[in-house]
Amino acid sequence: MFDGRDPIYLQIADQIRGDILDGTLREEEQVMSTTQYATTFRINPATAAKAFTELVDEGVLYKRRGVGMFVSPDARSRLVAGRRDRFFADVVEPVAAEARRLGIPVEDVVARLRELAAEPAPRRPDVAATTTTSTDGESS
Amino acid sequence: MSFGVEVRDLTVRYGRTTALDGVDLTLEPGRIHGLLGRNGSGKTSLLSVLAAFRPATSGTVLVDGEDPFENPRIMAGTCLVRESGDHMDDKARATLQIAAAVRPTWDAELAGRLVDRLQVPLDRKPSQMSRGQRSALGVVVGLASRAPLTMLDESYLGLDAPSRYAFYDELLADYAEHPRTIVVSSHLIEEVERLFEQVVVLDHGRVLLADDADALRARGATLTGPGDVVDAFLDGRRVLERRTLGRTAQVTVDGGLDDAERRRARDAGLEIGPVPLQDLFVHLTASGDRP
Known part of the structure; x- marks a missing residue:
């Protein structure tokens, strides 16, 4: 799934961006948690969290406290x-x-x-x- | 709860053999650390001192701010599982009962699930078990102890591939729910490197590298193209490996390329590739000489 050409967190961020662009992930939809990413792809949860941080900084995702990460309305x-x-x-x-x-x-x-x-x-x-x-x- | 580790100028000698030679190291609490090194590099000696299995010859070791040696509070919160398992020769069931009694953070439900998933024969003694079964028992003790400092010294290497993947899954799932400091030592890197947030490489009893895993993955680069073009691009970089096929050269360099350098290399007709952590490790530790 992740080929190692770029750091894994960049690949995760790219995959989420791609999913939003082609409509697989819709605006206001919840994305998988860092724990789900970690266990699904056998990666450190901090690696997945780094991808989320990057996407939050870009305004693509936003955090609802205690609930999780969601796709921004204008992502x-x-x-x-x-x-x-x-x-x-x-x-x-x-x-x-x-x-x-x-x-x-x-x-x-x-x-x-x-x-x-x-x-x-x-x-x-x-x-x-x-x-x-x-x-x-x-x-x- | 997580224990951090501070090591300053740690030396361990066995008679005339120096196993650790002035090691400085910080392990941040609450992260999964990879401890990599060739056989004989000092991994087990380092972990044995952290777990208070043996004293340091000289230097300072602090676990959660205190010297771990003969320190009941630190020892109760520190769990080291070595490859041998260190099990007493009693039935696995008894080993687990004792671990449950001495570990304040023991999780019986997790232990039960791991016993099923890794197929630990509860009615057998370690001496009656296969290597894989002994490894599995060690992994159950290591994970279910849920110790604030958990160290697995190649303890999972005896497991077969399906059991190893089950172990990685259980480790990540439990760590995500109950973050703690985990140190996983290995010389088989490819399979485990994605579990790590930080990586320490030991070589000849010294710390060769200690960095964020992602930084290490971005550290090297391979450049492939006509030999003279590759050479012109090297520009004093440290070459880790060079292969040639006819007029084409592939050179592995230490040190990543920034965006401008990548563009310049591509414009010159060079192909740029990443250096997997395992390859970087092999290149950096391949020399038989002491540094």
Whole structure:
């Protein structure tokens, strides 16, 4: 589950952010306790607590005393705003660097981006699965 | 309740052999500490002094602020389970009854659950048990004592894999509910490192490293790429290991990389990887020479 590339607490924090972004964790929903994280993933409870501290500092989670940790009401919009800020540095710049390395003209990259943008947005996997069952199964 | 530990300039000698050589160490209360070291590095000597099984040759040892040696209050709150188990040769049932009588913090319900889960034969004496069963009995005593300073000296290593995982689960669940100072010593690191909040590495009777487990996990890095590019990037870093395959080199360096350095390495075409705690431990303690 956690591959050791980053400290485990960063991986836990990333996983919770991802769950909020894709709607697996909803706003005002309670997240697992540090004890549950510790016993489920066999990690020190302090490691899980560190992830929570980071997410509380970011305003993604908040603590209800004596009850536990909950997803902030505006957690998703915060995360979306943060990812937008980093989008060019984290996503576009590596694409540009790799294209340059491979000698792919920037026009080709832009053309492909335009094509993708023109296609209907990809459906969520569960929705896609139910809409393709009525066809012959050759969805690609 | 948790006991903290302060050790200053601790030396332990057995005749002409020096087992611990000027050890300085602080174990914060209420955390799970990993005590790592190769065989003969001094782990058992250190734990034996903390548990008042033997006196220090010189130096200061404070457990919850007091010298533990022949100190009834500290000894009642300190539990060391060594790999041998140190059990008297009586039926396991009797061993558990005595532990229950002398440990003010004993939890009979936890003991019962562990006996079932780890399959301890209550009607057998340790001399009639397998190594795994003796280990299991030691683990039951160690966890159910719920001592403010609990030390498990490789005591779980005789357990088979399913029992070891059951032990990790029970340790974490009980620690989460009843925080206390726990020291787990091991030379098998990969399996247990995530249990630790802090790690101490002993080598040749001295403290080689003592740090937050996450800091140690971020401490090293591997750099992989064309040999000359890797070399240009090393820039005086301490190299722990170097492997070459044709023109590609993979170098393990001591010391993590900050974000700017990571970016520079990636831009230079190098792949950056983490160094697992076990690898760091192997690299740092592999030398047979005394420091």
